Structures are given as C-alpha cells and as structure tokens.
Amino acid sequence: xxxxxxxxxxxxxxxxxxxxxxxxxxxxxxxxxxxxxxxxxxxxxxxxxxxxxxxxxxxxxxxxxxxxxxxxxxxxxxxxxxxxxxxxxxxxxxxxxxxxxxxxxxxxxxxxxxxxxxxxxxxxxxxxxxxxxxxxxxxxxxxxxxxxxxxxxxxxxxxxxxxxxxxxxxxxxxxxxxxxxxxxxxxxxxxxxxxxxxxxxxxxxxxxxxxxxxxxxxxxxxxxxxxxxxxxxxxxxxxxxxxxxxxxxxxxxxxxxxxxxxxxxxxxxxxxxxxxxxxxxxxxxxxxxxxxxxxxxxxxxxxxxxxxxxxx
Numbered sequence: 660x661x662x663x664x665x666x667x668x669x670x671x672x673x674x675x676x677x678x679x680x681x682x683x684x685x686x687x688x689x690x691x692x693x694x695x696x697x698x699x700x701x702x703x704x705x706x707x708x709x710x711x712x713x714x715x716x717x718x719x720x721x722x723x724x725x726x727x728x729x730x731x732x733x734x735x736x737x738x739x740x741x742x743x744x745x746x747x748x749x750x751x752x753x754x755x756x757x758x759x760x761x762x763x764x765x766x767x768x769x770x771x772x773x774x775x776x777x778x779x780x781x782x783x784x785x786x787x788x789x790x791x792x793x794x795x796x797x798x799x800x801x802x803x804x805x806x807x808x809x810x811x812x813x814x815x816x817x818x819x820x821x822x823x824x825x826x827x828x829x830x831x832x833x834x835x836x837x838x839x840x841x842x843x844x845x846x847x848x849x850x851x852x853x854x855x856x857x858x859x860x861x862x863x864x865x866x867x868x869x870x871x872x873x874x875x876x877x878x879x880x881x882x883x884x885x886x887x888x889x890x891x892x893x894x895x896x897x898x899x900x901x902x903x904x905x906x907x908x909x910x911x912x913x914x915x916x917x918x919x920x921x922x923x924x925x926x927x928x929x930x931x932x933x934x935x936x937x938x939x940x941x942x943x944x945x946x947x948x949x950x951x952x953x954x955x956x957x958x959x960x961x962x963x964x965x966x967x968x969x970x971x
Contacts (some may be wrong), residue, residue, distance in 0.1 A: 720748070
C-alpha cells in the first residue's frame, strides 16, 4: 500500500508528541521534594549547604562536628571533603564567582576562606566581639554579611566584613534602625539593595535597605510561629525561600512577604538550603531530622548561582 504524504506527516507528529511526553515524564515535577542522600550521613548540626559552579554540594558536619562533606554532582552519597582546624565547627558555607569558599565557624568566631583547589582553610576574618558567625551571604562586590545571634539573650545583629584595597580584611557591626532578635538566615535581593534576615525567636522575616553606613528602612514582611524559621535564600525573581524548621516545609515568599507556596518536605527539621545544579534551579535542603539532604526543582535560578556566573 502506498504511503501518502498525509500519513507521513501524521506519523512524524505522533513521534514528536511521544518524544515530548517521554521528556516530560523524566523531568522531575516542580516543587516536589525527594531524599537525595542516605539517612545519618550528617550530624544533628547539619547546615550550610552551598553549591559550586560544577554542581558539587558542600555541607557542614558529615559524620562528626568540625567537618565539611561533599555531595558530588549526580552522586547519591556524600564523602568527607575537609576537616576544619581543631575546635572549629562550621555553620554556613558560601562560594563566590572565583570558586572561593567561605565558612562561618561559630565555635571560634572565624570566617574561613578556602581557595579553589586547596584543602587548607585560612582565617579570612576573626573577631572575639562576635557571639558567633551563624549564616553569611555574599554581595556582588565581595562584601560578606554575617548574622550574629545571641541565643541566650534572644537578640542579634549583622556584621559587614570587607577586604580593603590593601588586602586587609575588616569587619564591623552594622548600625540598625531597631533592636534585632536572634538573627539567623540571611540573604540579599537580586539587585543587592535589600537584606533579608530571619529572627528565630520571633519567627519573623525582616527586610532592610543596605548602605555602607548601616541598615535602614526596616520592614517586617512576614511573621511565622516563634522558633520555626532558620536559613533562607533568594532567587533571581526576588522570592525568598525560608526553611521552616519543625514545620517540615520551605516557604516561598514574594518580596513583600506574601506566601506564594509551601514546599512540603519528607522530614520536619530543615535547617538551610541552597540553589545548585547546572541551571541553578535545583534546591538542596539540609535536614536535621535524619541527617540527610533533600532536593526539589524550582522554576527560577538562585541568586547565588547567578552571581557565581557573573550574571547578577
């Protein structure tokens, strides 16, 4: 039987449709979380996830305190990456566009720097005046902002840490328009003009205008239950992803604080999160309950991922 051009066209359309359906079936659904690593890889102090340009994820406290673990791109298990100096314990990790890793050492009041290819962390900044550097975030100009909670006093502050033109590194507590609670999660808006800070004791998320002289224009954008917010990260659309510790979810907020959605997680104690993957749209969540990493896909690239590639 002769095959007509109409039949050929119909067959080609079916093949294209089937190929599209197959691709859709293999692509993970957005905002649907799954467990990425086995239970018990990390301690109760699991924190500070950060992804590098190659898609590797780095997380604090693998096996025991004072270590950094690495989940290689595409891997299903983590491996120990480095040990921190004796007595130091990491909390937050961030990685800049040059591939330099910064680690907040809350025990010894340090910000460590680890250059690409090195396994020997160096002290980038230290101050005995810190309660503890808890979470940190990087601006496009290299400035580091660090949250500094006083858990016993249920108070906190923000440090600004800068390397000068002569190479010397200095830090100072930023003047603020209000007395802060226990400052915890911290990140910048995509344009770098506003700083978002979670306060764990009150469950509040605050937004501040950033200036060299300090913080201004304090805006309370969202209040959750006390002691249910931890780390947070922003994406290129300006949304704020908040780890709802003890609630087993990531809240996705618009810049004004409106809840766009909540991403349900498999475990109840997310401590922090990071954007990674080849396109910056894979979110990795550190889970204290069980000591593992969860992951889900989102529809926008993370701000830090964009910054690493020089786009932000």
